Structure formats: structure tokens, C-alpha cells
Amino acid sequence: MLDKNTNILIIGMGLLGGSYAKALTKKGFDVKCITRSQSSVDFALSEGMISYGTTAPEPELIGWADLAVFALYPHVFVEWVESYGKYFKKGAVLTDVTGVKSCIVDKIQSLLPEGVEFIAAHPMAGREVYGVQNSDDRIFNGANYIVTPTDKNTEEAVRLCKDLGHTLGFAHVAELTPEDHDMMIAYLSQLTHCIAISLMTSSDVPKLKEYTGDSFRDLTRIARINEDMWTELFLLNKKPLISMIDQFSGELYRLRTYIADDNTEKLKEMMRMSTERRAAFDKTKMTED
Amino acid sequence: MLDKNTNILIIGMGLLGGSYAKALTKKGFDVKCITRSQSSVDFALSEGMISYGTTAPEPELIGWADLAVFALYPHVFVEWVESYGKYFKKGAVLTDVTGVKSCIVDKIQSLLPEGVEFIAAHPMAGREVYGVQNSDDRIFNGANYIVTPTDKNTEEAVRLCKDLGHTLGFAHVAELTPEDHDMMIAYLSQLTHCIAISLMTSSDVPKLKEYTGDSFRDLTRIARINEDMWTELFLLNKKPLISMIDQFSGELYRLRTYIADDNTEKLKEMMRMSTERRAAFDKTKMTED
Numbered sequence: 001m002l003d004k005n006t007n008i009l010i011i012g013m014g015l016l017g018g019s020y021a022k023a024l025t026k027k028g029f030d031v032k033c034i035t036r037s038q039s040s041v042d043f044a045l046s047e048g049m050i051s052y053g054t055t056a057p058e059p060e061l062i063g064w065a066d067l068a069v070f071a072l073y074p075h076v077f078v079e080w081v082e083s084y085g086k087y088f089k090k091g092a093v094l095t096d097v098t099g100v101k102s103c104i105v106d107k108i109q110s111l112l113p114e115g116v117e118f119i120a121a122h123p124m125a126g127r128e129v130y131g132v133q134n135s136d137d138r139i140f141n142g143a144n145y146i147v148t149p150t151d152k153n154t155e156e157a158v159r160l161c162k163d164l165g166h167t168l169g170f171a172h173v174a175e176l177t178p179e180d181h182d183m184m185i186a187y188l189s190q191l192t193h194c195i196a197i198s199l200m201t202s203s204d205v206p207k208l209k210e211y212t213g214d215s216f217r218d219l220t221r222i223a224r225i226n227e228d229m230w231t232e233l234f235l236l237n238k239k240p241l242i243s244m245i246d247q248f249s250g251e252l253y254r255l256r257t258y259i260a261d262d263n264t265e266k267l268k269e270m271m272r273m274s275t276e277r278r279a280a281f282d283k284t285k286m287t288e289d
Numbered sequence: 290m291l292d293k294n295t296n297i298l299i300i301g302m303g304l305l306g307g308s309y310a311k312a313l314t315k316k317g318f319d320v321k322c323i324t325r326s327q328s329s330v331d332f333a334l335s336e337g338m339i340s341y342g343t344t345a346p347e348p349e350l351i352g353w354a355d356l357a358v359f360a361l362y363p364h365v366f367v368e369w370v371e372s373y374g375k376y377f378k379k380g381a382v383l384t385d386v387t388g389v390k391s392c393i394v395d396k397i398q399s400l401l402p403e404g405v406e407f408i409a410a411h412p413m414a415g416r417e418v419y420g421v422q423n424s425d426d427r428i429f430n431g432a433n434y435i436v437t438p439t440d441k442n443t444e445e446a447v448r449l450c451k452d453l454g455h456t457l458g459f460a461h462v463a464e465l466t467p468e469d470h471d472m473m474i475a476y477l478s479q480l481t482h483c484i485a486i487s488l489m490t491s492s493d494v495p496k497l498k499e500y501t502g503d504s505f506r507d508l509t510r511i512a513r514i515n516e517d518m519w520t521e522l523f524l525l526n527k528k529p530l531i532s533m534i535d536q537f538s539g540e541l542y543r544l545r546t547y548i549a550d551d552n553t554e555k556l557k558e559m560m561r562m563s564t565e566r567r568a569a570f571d572k573t574k575m576t577e578d
Contacts, residue, residue: 124500124501124502125502125503126502126503143502143503144498144499144500144501144502146499146500172498172499174496174499174500176500184494184500185500187491187492187494188494188497188500188501188502188504188505189502189504189505191488191491192488192504192505192507192508193504194541194544194545195484195488195508195541196504196508196563197540197544197559197560197563198537198540198541198543198544199480199481199484199537199540200562200563200566200567201540201559201562201563201566202476202480202533202536202537202539202540203476203533203536204566205473205476205477207463208477208566208570209433209461209570210433210435210461210463211413211433211435211463211465211473211474211477212413212433212477212570213413213414213415213432213433213477213478214414214415214432215477215478215481215482215485215510215511216477216478216481218481218507218508218510218511219481219484219485219507219508220567220570221504221507221567222504222507223563223564223566223567224563224564224567224568224571225560225563225564227556227557227560227561227564228557230560231553231556231557231560234548234556235548235551235553235556238548238549238551241548242545242548242549244491244492245541245544245545245548246545247491247492248487248488248491248541249538249541249542250491251486251487251488251490251491252483252484252487252534252537252538253538254487255483255486255487255534256483256531256534256535259523259524259527259530259531259534260527260531262524262527264520264524267516267520267523267524268516268517268520270486270490271486271514271516271519271520272516273489273490274485274486274489274490274512274513274514275512275513275514275516277489277490277493277512278489278509278510278512278513279513281497281498281501281509282513
């Protein structure tokens, strides 16, 4: 169980790492961090987000952690654990914020020493800006948090990880296998980003602002995108993502065909299905939020 | 010029007609209406949105109007003008809220008696609900209003129509030819609705709510769609819309190819272009809003 004596170490103080630190320090936990740049450490200290921070992977600090949260790019995460994973103490639990799972979870679990457990999680919250300077623990309010255990995980660690989600302020904590998570994320997050990018590059409208309604604004908000992070996430989840792009393209082509053929009946039928599904979604939202 | 002595007649009291009536009555205009159902008349009267309303196309009332706003489905609009357009007085100016223009403007202009002028406009504001009961003049705040004159229009009528946009509270009033308007709307509004529908019908995820982030929510908000109205609008703007669907599909396929080929350089380049365009858009927004 997560309690006030749980020593929390955050590795990577960016937007998410910083938001975790803010939320957890506010709740009374002792939070320390290791991150790449001294300026991020300085900022986090000056804002009172952490009690200690360093740019060096100090073995003593790593050994201090009961719970470590990795908020790094996937490839940096793997390299870090390869180099310094040995310094964690027996009984330490590690978790992460990575947006893809299948390609990461087994690898990390196999790299860790006996008695150190990795339980993966995906906090579905973010902003279109990054860096610890933009961190904000309010992004967790009303958002979803998905834990993706494997058969290597203990019940205790899964419970601890879910506790963390609730403590951070997430509205809903769910559980999925890494594979189901990746298919879900391909549909609900990666595909939507692919669409926003493609929509933005489709046509260059001068004076765009004078002609847009809310819909275009909403659909392209996420077209401001961190190209390093998302390129990595797309490629790590290539198979499910391509399959979802193809499914979506098929549906858009179906709609195009109905328009070309003046098929009002089929058009309306498709719109009714879309309306129904979206309305059901709004309804559950209102009930549970 | 629009002044407090301008008699305003609204034909069609739905979401938009009602929102026009609310805004204009608040500003001190005398607003009357003709609409299909008595319950809409009753509602508008009880809310003080109009001074008089009827379900009958009373020639005297039509002849009373200095400015008439048509807020009807396109095909109903044409039929109405065919039947009752003759009752407008010389000097009356007609405008509309229709989302497509090329297919409508010439036709309406040719149906009207000498001395009655139609100047088309498209208020780019709406909600996912409809009916006069949901009307709300705040939807115009921060939104765009596009006037689409032809060479048949006088400067005075264009000015009157723009005045109306400003009076309603729109943040920006622009001018486009009907053809440019339709191409713009195919891209910025109709394509986004096609995408939202296709995204919603692509996959049926049970317990969707537990796994979604903001992006999917944003992209599918408009997937709750009035199927009668949008089917009509799509088919009336078929050529530009299909051309925009094809352009977008081409971009999405390009992105898919880069993912399939692990082409990180091209992926990042596309994301940088999308980020740059969207950032420019946010910037003009902040400056002008």
C-alpha cells in the first residue's frame, strides 16, 4: 500500500514527471528526482515540487526509493534500466508513464534484478506543451489511468500502482493487458494524432483563422506535436497503428462512396450510428464524472 | 445600414434562427418570425425572443420585413422563396445561414422579384443539439461570419449583411465568393465532420470511456450529427468535399507509409509542418480574439 513513508523517486522531470512530483508532494510524500538537466532540478526545487534532485544516477538515491516512476522516452527508459537498474533495493516497485506497452514491459521486467518489480501504467493525460515548467497536476482530474500487468506481476504491486493513480487524482483507474492497451491506444490516441497531422498538412489556407469553426479547431489542437516523442511511439506501436489507420481509411472511403453515389439512406444510417455511439459516450461521462 | 427601425423577420426558428432572434431582440430590434411548428412560436414568445410569430406565411408579415433571415434547410429555403418570395416589398434585403453557397445563391437570386435582394451569409457557429429550445446567442462570441456576395449584389446590401454579423456578436466578419466559400467549408467543416463520423464507426470499443484521453473526445464531439441536415449539405457540396476527402486520405496514406517504412526523418518533417501551421493558427487567435 502507498503510504506517507513510501519514498518516491521520479526519473525524468518533464511535463509528466513534474506533474507527478507536484501532486505527490502536495499529498505529503517525500519526492526526489533524477533528471538530465540541472535547470529542471533547479526549477523543481525552487517550486517546492521535490525535496532533492540531481542529474547524476546516484546509487544511494536509487537505493532509497520504495517506488520509482520513469517518465522518460521509451528508448532512454530501457537504456537507463540497463545501466542503473541494479542499484534498486529488493522490494522496490517501478512504474512508468510510457504510451506503448508490449514492446517495453517484457524487456524492462527481464532487465531488473530479482526482487525488484516493474508494473507498467499509462496516465492518459498531457498537454500540447512540455517541460517541467509547464507541469500541472490538474491535468489528471477527470482523466483515465491504465495499469497493464503481466503474469510476472504480484497483486501487491498492481494494487500499489492503482493506488498511485487514485492518489494522483485520476478519475478512473482501469486494467488492461499490454496487448489490449496497445490496440486501444492505437485507436483512441495514436490514430487521432495521425488524423490531426494529416488534416493540418492537407491544405494550406491563408487566413485560416477567419474561416474556421470550432470543429477544425478541436480536431487540430493535437496537431502541435512533439515530433521526437510521437515518432518513437508510432514506430514502437507500428502494427496496431497501421491496422487502425486502415480501418479508419476504410470507413472514410465508405462515406466517400455514399456521397459520390448520392446514397442518402446509407449516409444517414452511418451518421445515426456515429451519433448513437457518441451519445452513449457522453452519457457515461455525465454519470461517472 | 442596420438601425433600430429595421424590421427583422426570421424564417425558421431552430437553433440558429432562435439564437439570431435572441441576440437581435436583446439589441433592441423588433423581431418577428415564421416557422413550421406552433410550439416553437410559443416557446420564442414565452422567452421574449420575438414580438410576434406565426406558422402561416402571412403576406402582410412578409411585406413588413426590411431584413429577412432564412434559417431553413437548403431545399426548404428554395421551395419557400418560390412560393412566397413575391410578398417581399421592394427594397427588402434577404440573407440566410446556409452552410453551402454555390448551389443556392444563384437560384434564390433568380427567384426573387425585382428590387428584392438576396445576400448570402454563413455564420460559423452551432451546437451539437438543435431546436429553438437550445438556442443561445453566446455561440456567436469569438466565431466567424462569412458573407458571400455575387456580382448581382449591391454595396449597400453587403454592408447591411456585415453589419448584421457584427451586431450578432461575431468576432470576425469575412468575405468570400460562393465558390471559395464552398471549397473552404469542404475542408474546414465538412471534412472534419466526415472524419469524426468515420472515427466513431471505425471500431466499437466497449467501456470506451475508461480508456479515452482528451484527443478522442475532441475529435468526436461533432460525431453527434443531425443526419438530415448534414446529408443534405454533403450532397449539395459533393465535388469540393470529395476532392478534400481525397486530399486528406492522401496525406494520411503518406503518414502510414512513413510509419511502415520506419522513415523517422519524413515522419518528423511532417509533424514539424503540422506543428508549425497549428502554432501559427493559435498565434493569430491570441492576437485577434
